[in-house]
Amino acid sequence: MKKLFAILLALAMVLSLSAIACADDAKAGEGLYIGVVYKQSGNPYFQAGVTGFEKAAEELGFTFEHDGPEDGSNDGQIRIIQNYIDKGVDALCVSANDADGLVDILNEAREEGIKVLSWDAPVAAEGRDLDVEPASAKEIGLQQLRSIVESIGGAGKIAIVSAGATAPNQNLWISFIEEALENDEAYKDIEYAGVVYGDDEYQKSYDVTLALLKANPDIKGLIVPTTNGAPAVAKCVQDEGLADQIKVTGLTLASDMKEYIMAGICDATYLWNPIELGYVCGYAAVAMINGEATGAVGDTFTVPEFEGLEVVEKDDGGTVLFLNKLNAFTKDTVDAWIDIL
Numbered sequence: 001m002k003k004l005f006a007i008l009l010a011l012a013m014v015l016s017l018s019a020i021a022c023a024d025d026a027k028a029g030e031g032l033y034i035g036v037v038y039k040q041s042g043n044p045y046f047q048a049g050v051t052g053f054e055k056a057a058e059e060l061g062f063t064f065e066h067d068g069p070e071d072g073s074n075d076g077q078i079r080i081i082q083n084y085i086d087k088g089v090d091a092l093c094v095s096a097n098d099a100d101g102l103v104d105i106l107n108e109a110r111e112e113g114i115k116v117l118s119w120d121a122p123v124a125a126e127g128r129d130l131d132v133e134p135a136s137a138k139e140i141g142l143q144q145l146r147s148i149v150e151s152i153g154g155a156g157k158i159a160i161v162s163a164g165a166t167a168p169n170q171n172l173w174i175s176f177i178e179e180a181l182e183n184d185e186a187y188k189d190i191e192y193a194g195v196v197y198g199d200d201e202y203q204k205s206y207d208v209t210l211a212l213l214k215a216n217p218d219i220k221g222l223i224v225p226t227t228n229g230a231p232a233v234a235k236c237v238q239d240e241g242l243a244d245q246i247k248v249t250g251l252t253l254a255s256d257m258k259e260y261i262m263a264g265i266c267d268a269t270y271l272w273n274p275i276e277l278g279y280v281c282g283y284a285a286v287a288m289i290n291g292e293a294t295g296a297v298g299d300t301f302t303v304p305e306f307e308g309l310e311v312v313e314k315d316d317g318g319t320v321l322f323l324n325k326l327n328a329f330t331k332d333t334v335d336a337w338i339d340i341l
């Protein structure tokens with residue numbers, strides 16, 4: 001009897017140990033379904049972001065769909081989000097074309113229990129649970145300003161060629177650039193010609209740059225805080241034979257800009273790694289669906305190879321998770337990045 005009891009006990013221990021092992025093997029995102037929305041389809045920057053979500057999905061076991069409107073419109077994003085709500089997603093990860101334009105539809109989603117995260121371009125605070133950003137908007141904006149001012153030798157006229165007029169991320173970066181231009185003594189010799197919008201379309205960015213240069217023949221520097229706009233702007237400068245007179249900086253893919261960096265039109269351009277942005281957002285979404293985090297200040301996320309991911313307050317009244325990795329692409333560093341971005 002004692003022997004039988006011992007055998008049964010041993011069996012029970014083996015079974016419970018294997019149950020623990022199985023539980024360990026179960027992936028945190030198994031059975032979860034996420035809808036990823038970006039500003040526009042066909043933009044390589046967002047394709048890189050999707051690669052990051054794919055990596056997170058492989059590791060965590062969730063499934064996801066991704067989509068963005070062809071025309072970069074708010075209405076197009078509303079249609080995509082409605083479709084995801086109808087399909088029963090557990091979380092939405094949205095890069096917004098208009099911070100306020102998605103608040104109503106996203107709050108409808110939240111009422112149905114869907115977690116709402118913005119990534120890349122923030123949704124207004126009242127329409128999201130958490131914003132995931134590459135770095136502080138102030139730092140991203142000022143890095144580009146410091147860079148162009150250095151490139152043009154500290155004095156002269158500059159302008160900005162941005163994405164869409166309502167783009168929440170570009171508008172924030174620009175607001176910090178404009179604030180510094182107005183208030184910081186370091187920029188007293190900089191004349192500012194304002195912003196034109198290329199709507200994240202190559203041809204439109206080229207055309208508005210051409211018009212800007214015709215209207216301001218004395219421009220010395222251009223800031224282009226959009227990956228779609230930057231190569232078009234640099235090409236325009238090159239085509240106009242102005243490579244010796246005008247410097248360009250901005251937020252760019254390395255592969256798009258190598259040619260213009262090597263030609264000396266850009267001393268440096270910048271970008272975080274959008275693959276990492278999608279990757280971290282995928283991890284954050286799963287943790288929030290599983291109730292391990294709500295997106296409140298102080299929440300932390302465990303993501304392989306990332307440290308110190310802690311939610312902080314954002315000055316729009318919501319909360320944000322920063323990756324804090326901004327890379328510079330120069331003659332010396334661009335080659336290390338062109339196969340990645």
Ligand code: RAM
Nearest residue numbers: 045163225226227228251
């Ligand atoms: C474009 C988009 C995106 C922005 C990058 C820098 O691809 O406007 O939102 O983050 O540029």
